Amino acid sequence: MASPATLSDIVTAFLDVVHDRLMHDRRGDVADYIPELAAVDPDLFGIALCGLNGRVYESGDTDHAFTIQSVSKPFVYSLALDDIGMDAVHQRVGAEPSGEAFNSVKLEPSTGRPPNPMVNAGAIVTTALVAGETAADRFDRIRNRLGAFAGRELDMDIAVYESEQESGDRNRALAYLMRSAGSLIASVDETLDVYFRQCSLLVTSRDLAVMAATLANGGVNPITGVRVTSSETCQHVMTIMATCGMYDYAGEWLLRAGLPAKSGVAGGLVAASPGEFGLGLYSPRLDHSGSSVRSVAAAQRLAKRFGLHILHRPLTLSAAEVASATDELEQGLGATQDAAAAQLLQDNADSLAVWRLRGYIDFDGAERLLLDIDAWLDERPGDADEPAAIVLDLTEVTQLQSVAVWMLAALATWCGERGLRVAAIDPQGRSLGVAGLSHAADFDAAIQETEFSAD
Structure with missing residues (x-):
């Protein structure tokens, strides 16, 4: 590793090493079921880490904007929890890993609930549970919540939103199924419009690192100093991320990386190390579970090298x-x-x-x-x-x-x-x-x- 100019650049230098070693990894394919996502440069790759003092370390294409897609799910879930409480949210959506793909058609036989808030079906219900008199109100509150986590206002990619609308038949099928089962009580069309819009919000790897650091910091954005949500809500969100955030790869992810995380089909990945920092990664080529190949590999290397597994650290020792x-x-x-x-x-x-x-x-x-x-x-x-x-x-x-x-x-x-x-x-x-x-x-x-x- 090359010697950095300042001591605080030591972290950046290590991110550069991980970035450079994974640049040759060209496994996987970009998402093509949403046409706009298929046109992205597959070689883009960014890694960002945000500490709890607000310092951000970056390597690669960390300023490239991409749509947040399913990485939005934990943060919208936090808003629903704050609006109506955990018990009310989980009357409509479960909290168990599905063991299946992100877009699987699977509801609980006895309740009609989707399995958890991280799969598409559960996220659609969670979006519908956000308070607001109209669909526009709900989307504005969602955009503001995600922006508060990122520490800035987020724009929406209109082209991707329209592409999602055109190619979203599977999500419509899920929504109508849940409507008939009673877990979705809002309008299908209005709910999906808000859901497609939230997935089309633009973020960077740096944004994701700050969002994850806000979770890791108990709900306080380490850059703006603004309390976005409660520490209790962060605990609930990171628990669901740890058990369900990586879909049918969730178990192996937790085994190998040991961090609460969430992936998205645009290539983004967010991971939080509670009480330490947040990670934001981006690379468009995806594996079979819909997660970024390079992002997963980079996060796992960092976790292994630094001993970051949440079960690795003693919980009874005094704070630093x-x-x-x-x-x-x-x-x-x-x-x-x-x-x-x-x-x-x-x-x-x-x-x-x-x-x-x-x-x-x-x-x-x-x-x-x-x-x-x-x-x-x-x-x-x-x-x-x-x-x-x-x-x-x-x-x-x-x-x-x-x-x-x-x-x-x-x-x-x-x-x-x-x-x-x-x-x-x-x-x-x-x-x-x-x-x-x-x-x-x-x-x-x-x-x-x-x-x-x-x-």
Whole structure:
């Protein structure tokens, strides 16, 4: 992996590696049952990741707009939940994986409900459950909700909408079947018009990453700071995404990637890592289940490399905390030499910095550290003597997640290439697996490891 210009670009550099390695993968075909989708360039490929602080990392064609299609389903489901509540929604639509294709004609024998909100039948019912006096009102509320998740207003592709109307007979058949079974009580024509419009909204990979990050952030958009929905609704939405979002591939997806996700036939894929970040991916060639081949492969590589499976992380450990010791000198540095250490930091603020990490350090915690160090380096005087020294106090860290280990190793490598020294205060040895990172039992030993010379 090439050395990035700044520490915070380490994530982008890794996305570039994944992107470049998958560019040669030309398996699958673009969707052609909606004529407008068949005309897209099949080689487009974008990967975006949005952290919970609002920083977005991008690789490839992340500014290319495409129609959201079925990726809209979780976000419309969130609106229906907020409008009428979970119990009322699930009187009309189930919550069980179907094990069949996204457009399967399958209803529960005893209730007439579609199996879940992620298949077409369930999404049609969910759209009908959104509050509004008219179909136009419902669509405006849906567009506004999806725009709030993305952090911007979303336009609609009229040509794709008209193409969906022309080729939507299977969805009409599903809607009339559900109308006769009693699960769809709204007008078939009005409901499908809204549904086709919501599927025709235009997004980018970057938009999807922000939308997923909003889910991962408990309903608060990390860029705009606006609360879009409640944390409880996000929990319900991500649960359905995890079990049903990838259709008949849902089980294997959860096994291999372990993230709540939703795919769309235009080639988009959205995945949320709760409490960490959101992923947005786009590549038009689809596999047999209607999901993007490259997007699925890229998400699985990221999940495996960084240990992102939602069942991998311990749920009982304390949340990550990252703080510059120079901002909290009055609290001490967690070492016996607190007074001397504080004085050393004050006297050498341009050349020596200490960060204290606490709790379970995952992507979010490691990202905050990289951004903080970037800011410190930017503020250093241009004539500051080199090398500078950075000490990471891991004394109160309960565990380093796999992605944090990788990011700390990348930090050590990046600093080493620039003559900066990094050492960890780590009496319990948790940093031993971090390549290139020196470790020490206390503050004095860490200073010696960095070979720092006080002024």
